[in-house]
Amino acid sequence: MNTTYDAIIIGTGQAGPSLAGRLAGAGMKVAIIERKLFGGTCVNTGCMPTKTLVASAYAIHMARRADDFGVVIDGRVTVDMKRVKARKDAVSEQSRKGVENWLKNMENCTVYEGHARFESPREVRVGTNLLTAERIFINVGGRATVPPIPGLDQVDYLTNSSIMEVNFLPPHLLILGGSYIGLEFGQMYRRFGSEVTILEMAPRLIQHEDEDVSQAVREILEREGISVRLNASCLSASKRGDQVTVTVDCGSGAAEVSGSHLLLAVGRQPNTDDLGLEKAGVLLDKRGYIVVDDELRTNVPGIWALGDCNGRGAFTHTAYNDFEIVAANILDNDHRRVSDRIQAYALYTDPPLGRAGMTVAEVQKSGRRAHVAQRPMTRVGRAVEKGETQGFMKLAVDADSGEILGAAILGTGGDEVIHCILDVMYCGAPYTVLQRAMHIHPTVSELIPTMLEELKPLL
Numbered sequence: 001m002n003t004t005y006d007a008i009i010i011g012t013g014q015a016g017p018s019l020a021g022r023l024a025g026a027g028m029k030v031a032i033i034e035r036k037l038f039g040g041t042c043v044n045t046g047c048m049p050t051k052t053l054v055a056s057a058y059a060i061h062m063a064r065r066a067d068d069f070g071v072v073i074d075g076r077v078t079v080d081m082k083r084v085k086a087r088k089d090a091v092s093e094q095s096r097k098g099v100e101n102w103l104k105n106m107e108n109c110t111v112y113e114g115h116a117r118f119e120s121p122r123e124v125r126v127g128t129n130l131l132t133a134e135r136i137f138i139n140v141g142g143r144a145t146v147p148p149i150p151g152l153d154q155v156d157y158l159t160n161s162s163i164m165e166v167n168f169l170p171p172h173l174l175i176l177g178g179s180y181i182g183l184e185f186g187q188m189y190r191r192f193g194s195e196v197t198i199l200e201m202a203p204r205l206i207q208h209e210d211e212d213v214s215q216a217v218r219e220i221l222e223r224e225g226i227s228v229r230l231n232a233s234c235l236s237a238s239k240r241g242d243q244v245t246v247t248v249d250c251g252s253g254a255a256e257v258s259g260s261h262l263l264l265a266v267g268r269q270p271n272t273d274d275l276g277l278e279k280a281g282v283l284l285d286k287r288g289y290i291v292v293d294d295e296l297r298t299n300v301p302g303i304w305a306l307g308d309c310n311g312r313g314a315f316t317h318t319a320y321n322d323f324e325i326v327a328a329n330i331l332d333n334d335h336r337r338v339s340d341r342i343q344a345y346a347l348y349t350d351p352p353l354g355r356a357g358m359t360v361a362e363v364q365k366s367g368r369r370a371h372v373a374q375r376p377m378t379r380v381g382r383a384v385e386k387g388e389t390q391g392f393m394k395l396a397v398d399a400d401s402g403e404i405l406g407a408a409i410l411g412t413g414g415d416e417v418i419h420c421i422l423d424v425m426y427c428g429a430p431y432t433v434l435q436r437a438m439h440i441h442p443t444v445s446e447l448i449p450t451m452l453e454e455l456k457p458l459l
């Protein structure tokens with residue numbers, strides 16, 4: 001069947017549904033297409049389920065630490081992985097159904113379930129339906145990268161998607177990739193009770209962060225008994241009995257690591273290879289991301305790309321911000337752009353790492369005259385009271401203008417505290433505004449103004 005719409009949206013991730021809401025609300029006739037799970041990665045296999053699992057892992061960790069707080073647990077503390085998974089499933093399901101019901105009941109909006117493919121710059125096919133529109137929005141997200149490691153195809157590896165079905169405790173989880181996703185899974189499974197080995201090709205974990213941050217995170221994980229193998233250029237994988245063996249070249253130590261299960265966490269790739277983009281003439285970059293301008297328009301007039309598939313962000317908040325930018329430009333005559341946003345994200349290990357703006361290494365590289373302040377969490381009252389003093393916080397400012405250039409808060413509440421810095425950065429206010437702010441006691445945030453009293457030149 002052929003149907004004409006004012007707008008077609010491909011994908012119901014973090015940008016598509018909200019955009020459908022705005023466009024349909026403005027009176028446009030909208031079609032939205034989903035091939036798998038409503039809500040996309042974040043809701044089903046990404047942020048929500050992982051943070052729900054992190055919460056279970058934190059609960060068992062604190063139960064094991066009960067004695068530190070004078071709390072007596074009479075009996076063994078154990079994890080029921082079936083219930084851990086059930087809790088995670090319930091949280092995801094509520095959100096997934098929320099998105100699905102919202103879209104299916106949305107006035108002016110038709111939901112198609114199936115795989116969407118371009119037939120031309122204005123036509124998209126979903127099964128037997130041919131949809132036509134003057135405006136097409138691509139929000140297809142990404143998936144886990146499977147690296148070309150010899151033997152990997154012979155091994156039952158897990159990805160962030162398939163690990164969502166795990167309702168048992170892997171005796172020894174090998175994790176390929178020491179970045180955000182790998183570290184979150186690593187710490188959570190260690191806390192559930194698995195032996196965990198993280199294999200990272202780079203010389204350090206989360207290699208885009210400053211070295212002191214990488215080092216502190218590594219120490220936090222190792223203190224919990226996680227084994228970290230750096231400089232691991234993985235050569236091959238094989239199955240030996242019920243074990244998975246990964247041959248690594250780590251410069252030192254054993255050249256092989258064996259475990260019961262292998263999780264791949266070596267990055268993501270965009271879902272742009274099966275969209276028929278060549279029929280629409282939409283340009284991709286070398287890594288398969290859709291090339292967009294500052295307002296997320298592709299090279300083909302009338303086609304936009306939002307979220308992970310455009311390579312301009314890899315987070316739920318960047319995908320959602322993409323929706324806001326597109327909606328503002330199309331509906332509100334408000335000229336919002338990708339370049340308006342400040343880099344910000346969190347790593348949800350415990351303690352979490354909250355990040356905003358540049359790293360200190362990036363500041364140094366930029367050649368700007370800068371001042372840096374740093375404070376260990378052992379000197380933060382709130383952290384001491386909670387018995388969670390691992391980590392530190394630091395912040396860099398421009399020595400001439402006072403502009404805040406970047407911050408890292410690795411410590412309890414770091415994912416929330418970072419926003420008091422981020423918002424001052426958005427205001428474009430100098431750090432002195434933050435320095436003079438009266439914050440609430442006792443909080444981690446209250447020490448940010450105090451920390452700013454200790455700014456020192458960055459050498």
Ligand SMILES: Cc1cc2nc3c(=O)[nH]c(=O)nc-3n(C[C@H](O)[C@H](O)[C@H](O)COP(=O)(O)OP(=O)(O)OC[C@H]3O[C@@H](n4cnc5c(N)ncnc54)[C@H](O)[C@@H]3O)c2cc1C
Pocket residue numbers: 010011012013014015016033034035036037038039040041042043045046047048050051114115116117139140141142160181271274275306307308309313314315316317318319348
């Ligand atoms: C383990 C993990 C943890 C994460 N944790 C966080 C976190 O804590 N915070 C954070 O900000 N981000 C996190 N992320 C990243 C976040 O999930 C993504 O950045 C976000 O979901 C991207 O949203 P999106 O809208 O671009 O795409 P997606 O959410 O991936 O949605 C794309 C949708 O398009 C559909 N689709 C694809 N191709 C087609 C097609 N041809 N036809 C029809 N439908 C199609 C897909 O089925 C999917 O539903 C995490 C990711 C992972 C993997």
